[in-house]
Amino acid sequence: MPRIRVMVDPDLCIGAASCVTIAPETFQLNEENKAWVFDHGQEPEGHTYERWLEVTDDEKENVILAAQSCPTLAIFIFDEEGKQLFPEV
Amino acid sequence: MKYFIIGGGVAGTTAAEELRKRDASSEITILSEEHHPLYSRVLLPHYIKGKIPRERVFLKRDTWYAQQNIEWIDGVLATHLDGRNKFVGGSDGREYSYDKLLIATGGETRSIEEDLRGVSYCRTLNDADQFLQLLTEQGKTTRGAVYGGGFIACEYINFFAHFQIPITLAHRGEHFWTRNLLPETGKLIAKHLIKNNVDLHPNSILERLEGDKELEGFVTSTGRYAATILGIGIGIEPDFSWIREAGVEVGTGVKANEFLETNIPDVYTAGDIAEFDDPITGRQLQIGNWMNAMTQGRIVAKSMSGERTSFQIVSSYATNVLGLEIIFVGDVERAAAEEIQVIGSIEEGGITQVFERDGRVVGGVLIGRNTDRTPITKAIQERRSFREISSSFS
Numbered sequence: 001m002p003r004i005r006v007m008v009d010p011d012l013c014i015g016a017a018s019c020v021t022i023a024p025e026t027f028q029l030n031e032e033n034k035a036w037v038f039d040h041g042q043e044p045e046g047h048t049y050e051r052w053l054e055v056t057d058d059e060k061e062n063v064i065l066a067a068q069s070c071p072t073l074a075i076f077i078f079d080e081e082g083k084q085l086f087p088e089v
Numbered sequence: 090m091k092y093f094i095i096g097g098g099v100a101g102t103t104a105a106e107e108l109r110k111r112d113a114s115s116e117i118t119i120l121s122e123e124h125h126p127l128y129s130r131v132l133l134p135h136y137i138k139g140k141i142p143r144e145r146v147f148l149k150r151d152t153w154y155a156q157q158n159i160e161w162i163d164g165v166l167a168t169h170l171d172g173r174n175k176f177v178g179g180s181d182g183r184e185y186s187y188d189k190l191l192i193a194t195g196g197e198t199r200s201i202e203e204d205l206r207g208v209s210y211c212r213t214l215n216d217a218d219q220f221l222q223l224l225t226e227q228g229k230t231t232r233g234a235v236y237g238g239g240f241i242a243c244e245y246i247n248f249f250a251h252f253q254i255p256i257t258l259a260h261r262g263e264h265f266w267t268r269n270l271l272p273e274t275g276k277l278i279a280k281h282l283i284k285n286n287v288d289l290h291p292n293s294i295l296e297r298l299e300g301d302k303e304l305e306g307f308v309t310s311t312g313r314y315a316a317t318i319l320g321i322g323i324g325i326e327p328d329f330s331w332i333r334e335a336g337v338e339v340g341t342g343v344k345a346n347e348f349l350e351t352n353i354p355d356v357y358t359a360g361d362i363a364e365f366d367d368p369i370t371g372r373q374l375q376i377g378n379w380m381n382a383m384t385q386g387r388i389v390a391k392s393m394s395g396e397r398t399s400f401q402i403v404s405s406y407a408t409n410v411l412g413l414e415i416i417f418v419g420d421v422e423r424a425a426a427e428e429i430q431v432i433g434s435i436e437e438g439g440i441t442q443v444f445e446r447d448g449r450v451v452g453g454v455l456i457g458r459n460t461d462r463t464p465i466t467k468a469i470q471e472r473r474s475f476r477e478i479s480s481s482f483s
Contacts, residue, residue: 011140015407015416015459016131018380033407033414033459071099071131071379073145 002060004085005078006067007050010034012074019075023066026053027075035074090115092393093177093185095167096193097121099129099379100360102149103386104191104393109157111394118160120167120179122194125214126151131379133217134244138251146214167194170335172353188355189393192332192343193386195361196325196377201236201295207304209320211241220318224252227317234258234307234316236295238265241322243410246287248320250411257314258282259293259307261323269421269454271429274440277456278413285411288314325377327362340364342375347399349389357393359385369401369469370420370451378406378417403469405462416462419452419469420444426451430475432482433458441465441482448474 006026015033019026027035030047037051055063067075067086077086092108094101097119105117127149135141154161162179169178176186198212207223210216224231233249235242238260249256264275282289290311298319299306306315329339338344338352342364349357349365358365360382364375381404391398405418423429426444433440439457443450443465449472453465464481467473 012135014131014409015414016379017405017407017462018383021380021384021402021404029459029462031459033409033416033462069380069383071129071383072135073129073132073148 001054001056003052003054003080004060004063005050005052005082006037006063007076007078008035008037009074009076010049012072013070014072014074016071018069018071019066022069023062026063027066090394091186091188092117092191093187093189094119094191094193095177096191096195096360096362097123097127097161097163098193098195098360098382099127099148100195100382100386100389101191101193102127103383104193104359104390105159106157107387107390108394109159111390111396116160117158118162118185119154120165120177120185121161121163122166123213123215124163126153126161128214129379130212133211133214134247136214137217137220137248168331170331170337170356172335172337172356175355190356191389191393192337192351192356192358192362193360194327195382197327198321199324199326201298201321201323203298205298205300205304206302207300207316207318208298209245209318211244211320211322220248220320223318230317232257232315232317233320234314234318235320235322236260236307236309237320237322237324238262238267238291239322239324240406240408242320243322243408243415245320245322246282246410249318250285254318255288256286257288257290257316259290259295259309259311259314261292261294263291266454269417269423269442271423271431271442273431273435274442274454274456277435277438277440278410278415280435281411281413287411290314325361340373344373347401348392348397349385349400350392357389359389365400367401367420368399369403369472371447372420372425372451374420376404378404380404380406403466405466407459407462413457414455414459416453416455416459418455418462418465419450420446421452421454428475430479432461443468443475445475450475450478 013034128146132146166180233254235245235258293309293311343358345365428445430443442454444452450468
């Protein structure tokens, strides 16, 4: 299964929550209204704005969709080689 | 199949993108008033405050349209619609025929009567550039002022504070967001602004501007105030004339059912301009937030391409004014609520208003109480009453 690194930049995040609507198992807002990254609904090793996830192709597409839905482009997605998949550079 | 989309914002462009995903061969055209490829209005404040470079506001490159085989016509307004013969007349003098039409033209900022160099609006990238230009020109002599009591007013407050410019604010109502906030909640916001050195003037109606070639001040019903930049945030007022003339039903927005279909066959609507049937809250809503616009763009593309889909999302928006978090969820119109439950208080530094209708939660305004957002959103989605969820609140 592909692995991706998902990172939320809390300086850009404004708590619009479109990511939560599309991929609630990967994004949830914390008390500061910023999105923490979850691993299939869980938070192994606690709260974080950045995580490696093992995902199916469908799940990966959905996480990318969530990143695309962010009005401030605060979600960054990298593949296993470290290449930035989104936002497109 | 010819899809014609009027509006190059997030609703229209998302619809175009989704239509192309679903149909590789159809004709898709976007008619856009602005000359820029899709950018995020939500990122304009970040750009103004220097948090991101200008290029980062763009969500699509100008090459994206051609790559997707989407015809992008920029700098043209729709001026005429013939729903019977299915064509749109543009301000460029051309006529565009369609099979399916999407009206996603968004909101036009309501402007004050007078114009003078120093008056600023905050909707487009051009507006943002102009604001920065004024700041550069005026430098340390800048005297900031805001006219308005809603989201845009909050943005201007944040801009001026970021640049350490003194702020005078006048708004027409008793307090901010008079259509949504109870007086107590309004007081909480007022206290916060005053504590942060905003010179605040409620119940203040603009009468005239002062200044010869450039703004020097403004006069309202409560007094005269110095200003070199006056940020205006008094709502939106789209031009519905060409839409009404075509026989499309218009209220405060373009009326639509839950499938985002208007009363004219093959004419749809999405985004800020849509006044749509919302099965979740049981009322027609008009929502001006990002989540609503983008999701409606995606859903209406489904309906337009033959998969008639009901739009059912509880959308919300969050902002921050000088450190005070403000969240609007769902249906927050005071006049349409049967009951408004209040949690918290001014003393506690945070208030949440829970709006109920027909015995269930339909919306929430949260000031300084972020953690109420999830239980309220769930309650709306699950059609629960306030009583059922009241234990979720601290």
